[in-house]
Amino acid sequence: MADSSLNPFLRAQQAFKEAVETLGLEPAVYEILKQPLRSFEVAVPFIRDDGTLQVFNGYRVQHNDALGPTKGGLRFHSSVTMDEVKALAMWMSVKCALLGLPYGGGKGGIACDVDQLSESEIERLSREYIRAVSLVIGPDKDIPAPDVSTNPQIMAWMVDEYSRIRGENTFGLITGKPIVIGGSAGRVEATGRGLVFATKQLAKELGIDFAKSRIAIQGFGNVGSVAAEISYDMGASVVAVSDKDGGLYNPAGINIPDLLEYKRINRRLQGYPHAEPISNSELLELPVDILFPAALENQITADNAPNIRARIVGEGANGPTTPEADRILFDKGIMVIPDVLGNSGGVTVSYFEWVQNQTRFYWSEDEVNQRLEEYMSRAMAQMHTMHERFGVTLRKAAYLVAVERIAQAMRYRGWLK
Structure with missing residues (x-):
């Protein structure tokens, strides 16, 4: 029999089954999903x-x-x-x-x-x-x-x-087309921007002032660099960033626009004069308010999860936290924004692109970003409410919100008898 811990399809089925059972929905919901x-x-x-x-x-x-x-x-x-x-x-x-x-x-x-x-x-x-x-x-x-x-x-x-x-x-x-043939303004930055919007909302739920928070970001590609720039613009202190070759740390905060210009000229983070070198593994364990793993999967594991000191982990990458680490962080009271929400800014702005294509009416980047914040903040608030209702991780809460909504639609459409 296939190992459900390795087969992604079996893992997805198990997550849906647990959500249906937790919500007390009829078995037919799972049979369809x-x-x-x-x-x-x-x-x-x-x-x-x-x-x-x-x-x-x-x-x-x-x-x-x-x-x-x-x-x-x-x-x-x-x-x-x-x-x-x-x-x-x-x-x-x-x-x-x-x-x-x-x-x-x-x-x-x-x-x-x-x-x-x-x-x-x-x-x-x-x-x-x-x-x-x-x-x-x-x-x-x-x-x-x-x-x-x-x-x-x-x-x-x-x-x-x-x-x-x-x-x-x-x-x-x-969706995801060039702007000149129907693409949407703001699509390229949407994933990193959406990650920040979701995290800002959770910080609000937890009584954390995002504008005064200290942030570490693993991964400085499209998602991580955008998240860094937007967080900096909002007043947060980005104290550490990294890429595949290592990272930078300045406890007083890094000037992100200056770092972006340095990277544009030098095509690397290494050698930036206003921060000290730091490894990717060291970055994950820094004493910060918010940690954005926005690089590769399986970065936070059972080995290093006990050493994570952030209050919020916002997943910008796909699967950066293993299931074992997820449980450890939950037991420590660290809130993990799962990738299913953390990097969903892209599909949200893709929806906006589709709407603009269907109506032949195109929005400014400011309009796109405003709507993105509304969608990300609302989803985060609903997920947090479900987390409190059932006492589960935010990852499981995401499935509960989604499955409840899909089941309701199927019920109204007469799929469930």
Whole structure:
């Protein structure tokens, strides 16, 4: 039998089962949610630059559409499997329901190594994938978006191919597009910004003044650097940051705009003169109010969780905290904002992009950011209320909020008898 601790699909099923049981919902809710409504596996043939034909396996999974069309990213990676895509689609259902978006969860992928493909090959592969799934996706059916190893350019090729098939521009098919063809202002910064908004709301719930907080950030890519800049602008003291090569620490606070300029010129954090070197492992254990693990998975484990001294851990990365560490932090009274909310700013602004595409009316970046804060803050408050009601971790509370909302939609639609 497959090990449920390793198989992502079995882990997702277990989380849904626990949520249904905790809420006291009828078993039929779990019976519907434990499997995707629709799963597609397609052959994606395309011509290589040397004229040879190659065929990759492509996937698209639509987990549940009780709340609306399904929504979720599309990844290009050699390790993509049907079980992985099923699990990711289920987790997208949680994200969308938790945020109050009118979507169910979807996900897709192609099992390929993009590093072995030229740009022209990636374009042909992207177009062929859309042709293969064109009958099962659409602005009111299932809306893809960028994910691992995909980007706005790939989304542009895909929306162009779908528009050719339909014989009309259909920009609402895909989100995460370049702004000039229907993308949304604020989309690039949305994940880091959303993480800060959610954390600010939790700090408020806990009586912590975010503007006076001390913050450490592991990971200084798109999510971590944006979170650092926004936190700094809000008055917080960012005392430590790091990337894969190590980090920087200044207990008096780092001037983030100055550091960003240093990194722009030098293309690295190392050598910045106004902070001391620090390792990634040391950064995680600093005495701070807020810790943002925004780098890789499995960074906070049973080994170092007892040494974590932050009051709030906001997950910007996917899965930075192991289940064992999650329990240790909970027992210590440390609040962990799970990745299912912490990095959901991207899907929230993707929803905004879809709305703008459907209405042909586009918002300013300030409008996007204002709405993002409203959605993230509301979801965080609802999750915290559920945490207090059942005495569970915020991670489990996220599932409770989401499953309750999905079940309500299924009940009204007559799916539950």
